């Protein structure tokens with residue numbers, strides 16, 4: 001066996017990504033009139049990008065950051081504030097959100113470089129905790145965060161003369177399909193590049209990676225930057241889609257849901273976060289009936305998943321090192337066919 | 346003189362793991378290091394390769410390398426393996442070697458010929474597609490050697506490479522190290538517990554005890570040294586019998 005195994009894996013990753021997006025693209029044909037379902041799909045795509053970029057740093061690079069929602073919020077606020085301040089198009093706002101959040105990611109990454117596992121989680125979560133009082137403070141208000149109330153009007157997104165609006169979810173859906181695909185394609189490209197290999201090497205053995213010339217400092221900052229930038233960019237999109245922005249998304253709900261998406265999808269297993277996002281959103285919606293118990297159920301789900309299914313859904317379909325459901329099914333049918341052929345002859 | 350260390354010292358709290366150690370390694374030689382467990386051998390490697398910062402002077406190939414980060418020291422031409430195998434465990438042997446070939450030089454340029462060469466040299470052709478975690482112990486060690494070689498170093502440092510291997514595998518590695526030294530002209534530093542390995546391979550041998558140099562010289566002289574027999578070889582030979 002050569003190193004063809006890796007080439008196949010790369011194609012498989014891209015194949016799964018394309019297949020999922022192909023299926024998603026068909027959904028509005030059947031459901032474009034179902035407003036609530038379309039809304040869930042759109043929100044799923046947004047959270048998928050957050051989960052996917054969180055997975056890049058936590059799953060692939062093995063850096064336990066709990067600051068992903070902070071970057072989402074930083075991206076969202078800076079995107080909207082820039083648009084309002086300078087009258088630029090929200091499309092540019094998304095980019096600004098990405099750039100500002102990426103910069104914030106690198107800044108937060110700096111003190112984390114010398115820290116081990118749990119301490120990184122603490123430092124990054126501290127950023128998350130600080131953000132809410134900061135945005136509500138007088139300084140925040142002066143920048144244009146709208147204080148405790150948040151930002152209640154967001155400049156509308158336009159393409160040509162078309163203005164995106166809440167009554168027509170289909171254009172939003174396809175726009176998010178494209179934006180999230182770009183984000184996942186970037187993640188895919190990064191994961192399968194030498195950068196991606198350096199992240200994995202640093203995760204598996206920092207001693208080894210450094211001994212063969214990997215600059216731990218540089219590549220950890222790069223992964224902080226990319227992960228935060230993608231999340232910040234989608235933060236801008238989120239603010240535009242929802243039409244307002246407040247510190248409410250810094251609550252524990254979203255944090256827990258994103259975590260379930262990650263573990264359910266499979267950490268460090270591309271594109272597990274994408275699948276995890278959709279499945280989790282649908283579980284979450286069906287649990288709406290249970291109201292406050294929803295979070296308890298989610299918390300328990302995280303625990304069970306981490307223990308029983310550490311590789312997530314993707315691990316179930318394509319487990320590392322053995323045949324997965326798809327391969328087993330193919331084998332099963334091949335054997336059946338072979339038996340039939342035997343019986344005939 | 347390729348490597349030159351002067352008054353190297355490393356303390357961990359109360360413990361002085363390396364104690365005012367001075368020695369040098371000549372270009373193209375095989376330099377052996379031995380000594381009881383806890384003598385400070387691995388700590389010495391960690392000082393030279395930048396994993397730990399200590400006191401003293403380290404000079405390699407004409408420039409000071411103390412206080413450089415590990416990846417910079419790799420770029421200067423020092424590559425190493427680890428006592429407990431260290432690899433990117435979830436990537437294939439091939440990718441481990443590719444990472445080393447890519448990041449091992451300052452320009453981050455992969456030379457495919459280098460990769461193919463070290464894979465062939467270390468006999469990993471049939472194993473290169475296997476995830477490092479699933480490799481046998483000897484293949485893990487060979488992958489570490491191949492990765493170290495892929496950084497195109499001037500000097501290779503092996504930390505107890507024979508530990509856990511069968512006599513046949515030890516023989517194979519010894520021949521491989523000789524080949525690396527003779528055919529590739531690489532300087533080798535090797536920490537080893539098996540005296541036979543060192544007496545056969547090493548041009549010079551240094552015995553460490555409590556972080557300090559006990560004795561240094563040609564292996565045959567060193568193994569005859571009274572202090573060495575008393576403090577190290579005595580119980581070591583007893584252990585093996």
Ligand SMILES: Nc1ncnc2c1ncn2[C@@H]1O[C@H](COP(=O)(O)OP(=O)(O)O)[C@@H](O)[C@H]1O
Nearest residue numbers: 357360362380381382383384385386387388389
């Ligand atoms: N990271 C560390 N922290 C504290 N003590 C250490 C550390 N590394 C090594 N030591 C101590 O330094 C001494 C030398 O260890 P080491 O260099 O691993 O010895 P050797 O490789 O010769 O067996 C031992 O007493 C060990 O306990």
Ligand SMILES: [Mg+2]
Nearest residue numbers: 386387388428
């Ligand atoms: Mg040791």
